[in-house]
Amino acid sequence: MITTTTATTQRPATGTLPQATAEPVWVRVLLTTVALFFLALFLAAPLYIVFSQALSDGFALYLAALTNPDALAAVRLTLLVALIVVPLNLAFGVAAAWAITKFEFLGKGVLLTLIDLPFAVSPVIAGLIFVLLFGAQGVLGPWLDEMDIKIIFAVPGIVLATLFITFPFVARELIPLMQEQGTEEEEAARVLGAGGWATFWRVTLPNIRWGLLYGLILCNARAMGEFGAVSVVSGKIRGLTNTMPLHVEILYNEYNLAAAFAVASLLTLLALVTLVIKSVVEWQGERQRAAALEMRAEEA
């Protein structure tokens, strides 16, 4: 049997020695106060206002604003778009990250740049590009008209625009993670006789699951909240092509503040839930990573 030597690390006594990074008390208090003040001003106050405005005319009216047929249609459309976009970008993001990190091929740099494109382009421009492509006066417009396919000012256009805007989230989250992990475990699986699918499901996926979930949450949040690109292609037909963010804008422009804030409060709740899940996932992912790093450090 091998004897394992356990090294006990002796921590230096803290508190007795002046630490190199320690700042005077007043600096720390000042910095903390400034940070908290900004947090209150830009996060807490708006949050409070959204809910107080939404409920300003009473809870009955709040509910009425939410159950209004147009509002319900907007919620349904937003959910539908997210339901289509998130799985598609899941598949695309995993495929792209897999290809980029596990294989060498020509045009890898180009693909990496293309993945970042939606982050670099203003969403409004993205929307306009789709209008120029698929709109009545667009390149493919006449042909689509002939085939009786409606994309712009219809649900397909909204899905396409959202797809474009949100496709970097999953891939961008996975690429650094998979690069860090390398290909050794996959090679081990192959040598042991696993095929491509088995390797992916049993080895790769479990290793990236927290990063993947994190990317999906961000992707979903953006898919539900996207305004710019969607607003260009949607046409804002009430009850038909209005998503929740667009519906909020319309209500607001009609001075229907209570209703606008009521729908906005739903989006805000979504954001809060997203943040909570995100923190949990991040914490889990960090734990997994710390364990992996610790292993590697011991072996090095």
Place this chain on the structure above:
Amino acid sequence: MSIHVNGISKKFGGFQALENLDLTVNTGELIALLGPSGSGKTTLLRIIAGLENADVGRVLFYGEDTTARSVRERQVGFVFQHYALFKHMSVFDNVAFGLRVKRRGERLQKAQIRAKVEEMLGLVQIDWLASRFPSQLSGGQRQRVALARALITEPKVLLLDEPFGALDAKVRKELRRWLRRLHHEMSITSVFVTHDQEEALEVADRVVVMNKGRIEQIGTPEAVYDDPASPFVYEFLGNVNRLEGEGRVSYVRPHDLLVSRNPAGQGTIAARVDHIMPIGPTVRLMLSREGAPDVPIEAELDKESYRELTLREGEQVFVTPRRPRVFEAAPV
């Protein structure tokens, strides 16, 4: 299972990793690929496994060409340098992996898999760790898990990449002996890569010394150490003194240098004692050639002869190479 490597060449970009290399590994042999980093030893191992494809050349298992066969189909056991254990699986699941991913027809029943894994864990003496995760194991334990995982599918060929590189000295020694025993018990053909000459000499039946993508020498540990075929092998294996003169280079091991107070016949060199280092049962003398202080000479004596000489630092002595090996001067 014998392995034949025929005329393998491999280039990575502009770097010639392997050049027209031939190697035969006999059934049941334990072979060490020894060389400095960049000598192509790991690349050769990966080509044998099928993890890398050669540009030119063939790999045969039992005389059967496997060049076109994928990693999956070659059915070799492979132990990675950093083990590459599946981090999210327990030790048991790691070891069971090779059995579970078999094609439906060849796959064993669950109970059979369990029994087999337990037996294997017992063999490598880690049955008590079955439910642990890799991050909860020590380096030596991980090494055993990696071996168990590679051996569970009963491969005829076992390939190991720097199997002891990441372990501390004591654990390393123990595992070496244990690997030798295991290799003989399982009668498996094994090839392992190492840059550690001591490890190669101690564990392997035959040592393949590699340099710059070529094989410098193949032989038993004794042969490569006592009778190196080239200056490179001399300099790479063990400590050696390089003595130059008249278009020739001669090599002599520190323990093959006779140290005396008086000139002792032909080939004697006058030297000054710079430093005396007693190391365990031997005493190492750092000398410099008389008249050429920047040419260091290393000699090794046993304690007994050292006492008889009663040497002190700064004194003059004479050294005589007992078994010098002379090569035409082709600088390494």
